Amino acid sequence: MIREIRLLLGDQLNPQHTWFEDKREDVLYVMMEIRPEYEYVIHHIQKITGIFAAMRNFSDWLEEEGHKVRYLKINDQDNAQSFSDNINSLLEKTEAEKFSYLEPDEYRLDELLLDYCKQLDIETEMHAAEHFLTDRQDVKAFSKDRKSLIMEYFYRNLRKKYNVLMDDGDPVTGKWNYDQSNRKKLPKGHEVPKPITYQNDLTEVYEDIQKAELPYIGEIQPNEFIWPISPQQATQLLDAFVEKMLPNFGRYQDALSDDHWSLYHSRLSFALNTKMLHPLQVIEKVEKHWRQNGDEADIAQVEGFIRQILGWREFMRGIYWMKMPEYANMNFFEAENDLPEWYWTGETKMRCLSKAIGQSLEHAYAHHIQRLMITGNFALLAGVEPSAVDRWYLGIYIDAFEWVEITNTRGMSQYADGGIVGTKPYVSSASYVHKMGDHCKHCHYDHRKKTGEGACPFNSLYWHFLDRHREKLESNRRMAMMYRVWDKYSDDKKDELRNQAETYLSQIDQL
Ligand code: FAD
Numbered sequence: 001m002i003r004e005i006r007l008l009l010g011d012q013l014n015p016q017h018t019w020f021e022d023k024r025e026d027v028l029y030v031m032m033e034i035r036p037e038y039e040y041v042i043h044h045i046q047k048i049t050g051i052f053a054a055m056r057n058f059s060d061w062l063e064e065e066g067h068k069v070r071y072l073k074i075n076d077q078d079n080a081q082s083f084s085d086n087i088n089s090l091l092e093k094t095e096a097e098k099f100s101y102l103e104p105d106e107y108r109l110d111e112l113l114l115d116y117c118k119q120l121d122i123e124t125e126m127h128a129a130e131h132f133l134t135d136r137q138d139v140k141a142f143s144k145d146r147k148s149l150i151m152e153y154f155y156r157n158l159r160k161k162y163n164v165l166m167d168d169g170d171p172v173t174g175k176w177n178y179d180q181s182n183r184k185k186l187p188k189g190h191e192v193p194k195p196i197t198y199q200n201d202l203t204e205v206y207e208d209i210q211k212a213e214l215p216y217i218g219e220i221q222p223n224e225f226i227w228p229i230s231p232q233q234a235t236q237l238l239d240a241f242v243e244k245m246l247p248n249f250g251r252y253q254d255a256l257s258d259d260h261w262s263l264y265h266s267r268l269s270f271a272l273n274t275k276m277l278h279p280l281q282v283i284e285k286v287e288k289h290w291r292q293n294g295d296e297a298d299i300a301q302v303e304g305f306i307r308q309i310l311g312w313r314e315f316m317r318g319i320y321w322m323k324m325p326e327y328a329n330m331n332f333f334e335a336e337n338d339l340p341e342w343y344w345t346g347e348t349k350m351r352c353l354s355k356a357i358g359q360s361l362e363h364a365y366a367h368h369i370q371r372l373m374i375t376g377n378f379a380l381l382a383g384v385e386p387s388a389v390d391r392w393y394l395g396i397y398i399d400a401f402e403w404v405e406i407t408n409t410r411g412m413s414q415y416a417d418g419g420i421v422g423t424k425p426y427v428s429s430a431s432y433v434h435k436m437g438d439h440c441k442h443c444h445y446d447h448r449k450k451t452g453e454g455a456c457p458f459n460s461l462y463w464h465f466l467d468r469h470r471e472k473l474e475s476n477r478r479m480a481m482m483y484r485v486w487d488k489y490s491d492d493k494k495d496e497l498r499n500q501a502e503t504y505l506s507q508i509d510q511l
Helices: 045-064 083-093 107-119 138-143 151-161 203-212 231-244 269-273 279-292 299-323 351-363 368-381 386-396 402-413 430-436 457-468 477-488 491-506
Strands: 004-007 027-032 068-072 098-102 123-127
Touching (some): 004 083, 027 045, 045 068, 107 123, 138 299, 231 269, 299 402, 351 368, 368 457, 386 402, 430 457, 457 477
Parallel strands (some): 004 098
């Protein structure tokens, strides 16, 4: 007889959770594919397919392990397409006296389930999700009595707490941070290993999505789905990353390339964010590899990688829980422009943008510098309204879940939070794009030209951005040098730059 119903969300696929240690006859796990979760923004087809496939695999695994599972597929007749209606119907059909769920990572779902529980007249419980290395409120607690929120100190604290890359209480090699040695572009002729991909046949899942007529963007090869869809595949991807990519991860972490869509990046974010992979599993594997093969993957590579997971990932989650729901409405620069139409097609003459967007549509993936310094940078310079930017990022990337998407997009990339995540806006002219890669070589525009025929739009838009937001930015010490440069320009030159930028802004869909 079923006494307890336990809900598992699509991003809660952690096989190591303590819930699964006991096989209880009186517990029914429920998992569901429901329309509203795939309609509130338009998602990439690979994201929907990947999540459904990973959920279905997880449900099969639970059953093989001897657990009872009710899995509702998107087209099932008795799927009422809502969490509450589906659970109500199971409560009616069983003798359940308790409803439990795991701590959701998204504010919207957290509220929805809290409200739902208030309506029930049986016992309810929210159980720890047992995934992250910090609690929801840890960043808030850490920042108490500190003037500013700096990821670095939060991260160092976690290194100590989890004894990661530490020797007798000190950082291994005596240094905490290797960012300075990790900013190289790819040398000429450098060969990047082929990305490690799967060829999962997800035709059945894909056809279910077609039949349900869920809206979507992007491309897919359903019989050759490249992303991991089980904890086993996620672990294999991690192992392969450590062997092939880690030795160069940090060094080329910020590089841009016309030929390589993921360079030395791990592409573990989907597996991590759906919880198929535990962050500590990743960190321990990487550290162990370094301790055993120190020469091969030197400390700068390893530290650079661990900092992303132990530092940035945990930090962003903490900011999310500290600042939601206000965070979702922050718009420091009062930006209100539309997202250029070519964000949905990649059809722009700007090579770096067309490459970053094109591969996002093709693979549901772009690496960090493409998200930050290409698509994010341009949207910020073009004054795009942050909610439109958020919707795009939340939809297009396979790893996009609001807690980590919004903090990176609205926070790190758009500075819409006025400096909670970053100490200054991540904006640049074409010189950065040129310095970090080879897109400019293949571009219609000239990265050296600021104005006139063929001038790269990043150049005038950069100065226009600084000029129009002077009041908000000039007191920021990290921006002072750029204002000194601007102030040295003649009035004519300033006007030329302003006019050029305004022309580009007025024709943004044609750029
Ligand atoms: P790698 O470069 O191999 O890094 C390893 C891991 O570190 C990642 O898998 C990720 O778990 C973690 N990580 C790295 N950078 C960050 C970061 N800034 N914040 C949190 N975790 C980080 N990441 C997401 O997981 N989901 C998102 O929706 C998302 N949206 C972003 C939007 C913008 C505008 C920007 C600038 C960044 C965004 N990021 C997001 C962070 C980062 O770009 C991705 O985590 C990374 O590109 C995923 O690819 P990867 O697994 O190959 O990462």
